Amino acid sequence: MQIPTVTLNSGHRMPVAGYGTWPLQGRAATDAVLAALAAGYRLVDTAASYGNEDAVGAAVRESGLPRAELFVTTKLRGSDQGRGSTRAALEASLERLGLDYVDLYLIHWPLPAVGRYTDSYAEMADLHREGLIRTLGVSNFLPEHIAAVVAETGIVPAVDQLQVSPSHARAGLVAAVRGGGTVVQAWSPLERNTGVLGNAGIVAAADRLGVTPAQVVLRWLVQRGLTVVPHSSDPGRQRANADLFGFELTGEDMTAVDSVAQLPVKQDPATWEEF
Numbered sequence: 001m002q003i004p005t006v007t008l009n010s011g012h013r014m015p016v017a018g019y020g021t022w023p024l025q026g027r028a029a030t031d032a033v034l035a036a037l038a039a040g041y042r043l044v045d046t047a048a049s050y051g052n053e054d055a056v057g058a059a060v061r062e063s064g065l066p067r068a069e070l071f072v073t074t075k076l077r078g079s080d081q082g083r084g085s086t087r088a089a090l091e092a093s094l095e096r097l098g099l100d101y102v103d104l105y106l107i108h109w110p111l112p113a114v115g116r117y118t119d120s121y122a123e124m125a126d127l128h129r130e131g132l133i134r135t136l137g138v139s140n141f142l143p144e145h146i147a148a149v150v151a152e153t154g155i156v157p158a159v160d161q162l163q164v165s166p167s168h169a170r171a172g173l174v175a176a177v178r179g180g181g182t183v184v185q186a187w188s189p190l191e192r193n194t195g196v197l198g199n200a201g202i203v204a205a206a207d208r209l210g211v212t213p214a215q216v217v218l219r220w221l222v223q224r225g226l227t228v229v230p231h232s233s234d235p236g237r238q239r240a241n242a243d244l245f246g247f248e249l250t251g252e253d254m255t256a257v258d259s260v261a262q263l264p265v266k267q268d269p270a271t272w273e274e275f
């Protein structure tokens with residue numbers, strides 16, 4: 001399975017669909033990443049706070065795939081934000097991953113009340129110039145947070161990883177972030193299988209197309225111009241979740257997903273704190 005790529009503002013190419021590794025750890029995480037790589041995923045999404053960078057690194061080594069074919073994303077946790085600590089955090093992540101660079105480094109949450117995200121991003125820009133980070137990105141950043149890091153460094157984040165899914169379509173936020181030249185990558189795109197995959201309109205579209213409801217949801221995100229990082233621990237669901245490029249949703253299918261009742265996000269980036 002060949003997953004298409006999008007060219008980022010760094011000049012590097014990122015797969016449109018990647019494999020999310022939370023909440024797996026240890027050998028289970030390594031085995032799941034190996035299965036995902038065997039299915040055709042090339043982007044692996046981890047984070048310092050997931051406690052599985054070592055397991056992801058083991059899978060990268062055991063896969064035998066050339067490093068250049070892989071796209072590894074990790075994230076700066078809140079407790080490591082700031083000048084000096086950002087460099088140390090990235091170096092520790094690289095050590096756990098067993099890699100000498102990451103393809104994409106994200107600030108996990110802006111934590112505006114802490115007030116260190118612009119300093120963190122400025123230090124990431126240094127690490128980018130040194131070659132330890134191929135592409136700079138952010139996660140859970142609202143447009144005002146992106147504007148602040150651009151004002152500090154002149155570098156537009158290539159990617160903003162945001163919670164986007166049928167019940168949290170966030171059309172205005174997505175349009176604003178994309179309008180500034182940042183690719184949006186949807187986290188929890190399947191809403192952790194808490195109900196939306198049983199939505200009647202989504203199930204009807206899936207039945208007509210001969211795909212799963214999860215594929216309809218992920219394809220809806222891709223057709224809106226987003227990229228996705230679904231997680232599954234099951235090799236069959238992993239494969240289906242990346243098999244999004246051999247079918248297309250009609251306008252009616254898109255409207256059916258657009259019509260899902262909207263819910264507020266529980267983790268509002270303006271106030272959410274995790275370290």
Ligand SMILES: NC(=O)c1ccc[n+]([C@@H]2O[C@H](COP(=O)([O-])OP(=O)(O)OC[C@H]3O[C@@H](n4cnc5c(N)ncnc54)[C@H](OP(=O)(O)O)[C@@H]3O)[C@@H](O)[C@H]2O)c1
Pocket residue numbers: 019020021022023045046108139140161162186187188189190191192193197212214215229230231232233234237238240241
């Ligand atoms: N930047 C951030 O702040 C942030 C926050 C949260 C997550 N993330 C990233 O985003 C990734 C994805 O988000 P997520 O893991 O929270 O949620 P998700 O991908 O929306 O959902 C994963 C859940 O859905 C189930 N599932 C997967 N495929 C399915 C299918 N085809 N049919 C039915 N159920 C299916 C999985 O169960 P099985 O394992 O049994 O298949 C798992 O319980 C994470 O792994 C992580 O890498 C980032």
